[in-house]
Amino acid sequence: MSAPDLARFDELLSRYLDASLGDADEHELLGYLSDADLASRFHEATQLSTEIAGVLAGSVPDEVMISLVLSDLVPDNESAPGDLPTIPKAGSSAARAKRRYRTPFWLALAAMVVLLVGIVAIYLFPHAPVPVAPAPVAVAVQTPPTMAANVTVSSVRGEVYLVGTTGRESLAAGQTLKGGGTIQTVGQRSRATVVLRDGSEIELKGDTTFTVETGPAARRLFLQQGMFIATVTKQRENDPMIFTTDRAVATVRGTRLAMVTDESGPYLIVSDGTVALQRSSGGPEVLIAAGFYCHVEGQGQFRPFPNDRLPRDLQERLPEK
Amino acid sequence: MQDHPQDAQIIAEVRAGNVDAFGRLIARYQRLLYYSVLGKVREHPEAQDIVQKSFVTAYQNLATLTDPEAFFPWIKGIALNHCRNEWRRHHSYATMKERLLEARRAEVSLLRLEEGGADTSPRAEALRQCLERLEPEELSLIELRFVQEFSMEQIGAELSKGAEAVRVWLYRVRMRLAECVKRRLTLAAGGEAA
Numbered sequence: 001m002s003a004p005d006l007a008r009f010d011e012l013l014s015r016y017l018d019a020s021l022g023d024a025d026e027h028e029l030l031g032y033l034s035d036a037d038l039a040s041r042f043h044e045a046t047q048l049s050t051e052i053a054g055v056l057a058g059s060v061p062d063e064v065m066i067s068l069v070l071s072d073l074v075p076d077n078e079s080a081p082g083d084l085p086t087i088p089k090a091g092s093s094a095a096r097a098k099r100r101y102r103t104p105f106w107l108a109l110a111a112m113v114v115l116l117v118g119i120v121a122i123y124l125f126p127h128a129p130v131p132v133a134p135a136p137v138a139v140a141v142q143t144p145p146t147m148a149a150n151v152t153v154s155s156v157r158g159e160v161y162l163v164g165t166t167g168r169e170s171l172a173a174g175q176t177l178k179g180g181g182t183i184q185t186v187g188q189r190s191r192a193t194v195v196l197r198d199g200s201e202i203e204l205k206g207d208t209t210f211t212v213e214t215g216p217a218a219r220r221l222f223l224q225q226g227m228f229i230a231t232v233t234k235q236r237e238n239d240p241m242i243f244t245t246d247r248a249v250a251t252v253r254g255t256r257l258a259m260v261t262d263e264s265g266p267y268l269i270v271s272d273g274t275v276a277l278q279r280s281s282g283g284p285e286v287l288i289a290a291g292f293y294c295h296v297e298g299q300g301q302f303r304p305f306p307n308d309r310l311p312r313d314l315q316e317r318l319p320e321k
Numbered sequence: 322m323q324d325h326p327q328d329a330q331i332i333a334e335v336r337a338g339n340v341d342a343f344g345r346l347i348a349r350y351q352r353l354l355y356y357s358v359l360g361k362v363r364e365h366p367e368a369q370d371i372v373q374k375s376f377v378t379a380y381q382n383l384a385t386l387t388d389p390e391a392f393f394p395w396i397k398g399i400a401l402n403h404c405r406n407e408w409r410r411h412h413s414y415a416t417m418k419e420r421l422l423e424a425r426r427a428e429v430s431l432l433r434l435e436e437g438g439a440d441t442s443p444r445a446e447a448l449r450q451c452l453e454r455l456e457p458e459e460l461s462l463i464e465l466r467f468v469q470e471f472s473m474e475q476i477g478a479e480l481s482k483g484a485e486a487v488r489v490w491l492y493r494v495r496m497r498l499a500e501c502v503k504r505r506l507t508l509a510a511g512g513e514a515a
Binding site (some may be wrong): 010013014015016017018019020021026027029030033039040042043044045046047048049050051052053054055056057059060062063065066068069070072073234239 | 340343344347348351352355356359360362363364365368369372373376377380381421422425426429430433444445448449452463464466467468470472473488489491492495498499502
């Protein structure tokens with residue numbers, strides 16, 4: 001590779017690392033990555049960036065990690081660490097019974113995983129199939145272990161429930177939700193505030209049904225009905241928090257916003273930062289800046305308006321600045 | 322011995338139902354595991370997630386650990402599998418979104434993991450030493466970018482420089498750090514060989 005080419009590659013790489021790469025540049029950089037040496041240089045540079053950030057941030061304190069891990073192992077939402085499931089001894093009757101009972105399910109799951117891996121391998125790695133190294137413990141692809149303590153209920157007022165497939169149970173302040181769940185406030189004066197693991201805070205207003213998706217990060221949230229006000233901490237690059245309703249998807253990287261469902265369509269109201277809004281069915285993303293709102297109604301294009309043009313009943317429901 | 326029980330002793334306690342004992346294993350290894358996976362993930366918070374998931378997986382499969390004294394290599398293997406899965410997930414997502422550069426990054430990273438996935442904890446230690454030797458203004462630059470996560474424009478405003486000048490400067494500092502890490506690892510390897 002000539003010196004000018006290498007200089008150009010380095011410039012593109014630098015822009016990539018600092019998230020300032022345009023679409024055309026992206027294609028150009030992709031072209032360079034067909035060269036094994038440049039792909040290696042690219043890998044080392046991205047790896048170093050992650051390491052710099054990671055070394056400066058450091059690992060979490062031991063007691064925090066212990067608490068996170070133990071809460072992941074708690075079998076239900078309110079159990080104490082003392083209620084952890086016991087580990088069946090290898091070859092014990094309990095272990096054998098558990099295995100016998102679960103065999104058909106695990107066979108089905110294993111078949112699904114094999115099928116999924118096959119499809120992924122065929123469609124996504126046509127030129128470079130990924131070899132699978134021997135594993136000390138198999139970890140199912142795209143099926144992370146149950147995660148918990150991603151959502152903490154910090155305050156509750158009135159009737160607030162955690163809704164499950166078999167019914168609902170009252171929710172109390174201080175309770176942690178195992179990997180998320182659906183929260184329902186019943187009555188106009190009921191309220192609940194939840195704090196996500198990254199520190200983002202979401203206040204649910206009355207008569208609201210809201211789901212925090214399960215998963216390690218709990219960054220996908222669904223508003224079925226009602227209203228919430230969220231203060232979202234700065235999100236990782238390329239990994240934003242996503243709020244959805246049946247009609248709209250709001251992509252958030254750190255901001256303060258409110259969402260309200262309405263028969264005519266959801267409203268997104270931004271009071272700090274910028275949010276990208278898109279119809280659930282697809283189409284262009286519209287950036288909504290601080291001080292603007294957007295009402296996703298009908299099928300046509302939507303555009304932002306200043307918050308002072310919000311319907312009066314909605315303005316009254318928003319907190320004062 | 323009493324103050325620092327062997328892993329096998331702790332694992333026996335966990336298997337006997339003493340959950341707190343598992344906390345001792347977490348305290349013993351979580352930092353080491355974090356630095357072991359740091360260079361194998363896309364962003365550093367992912368490394369923390371993987372450490373957490375790996376301990377959960379380890380607990381759930383503790384009955385299958387045949388050599389309790391090999392707990393750390395075993396959990397490192399688990400963590401490596403989680404890293405692979407995260408890259409695969411990222412590859413699928415990037416492909417679906419037609420973000421081909423990100424998909425390529427995932428492919429390259431997966432390939433590197435399969436090629437050997439050397440322990441990155443010595444790299445982290447070398448990097449820490451190299452960071453300590455940066456000039457104060459370079460360290461400020463690094464902190465503004467990686468700790469505060471400022472954009473080039475914000476850093477420029479902070480340091481009275483243009484955004485483009487900041488980008489070029491930052492890249493040079495990165496390259497110097499990369500060279501420094503490589504040099505230190507080579508020296509350490511030479512020392513071990515001697």
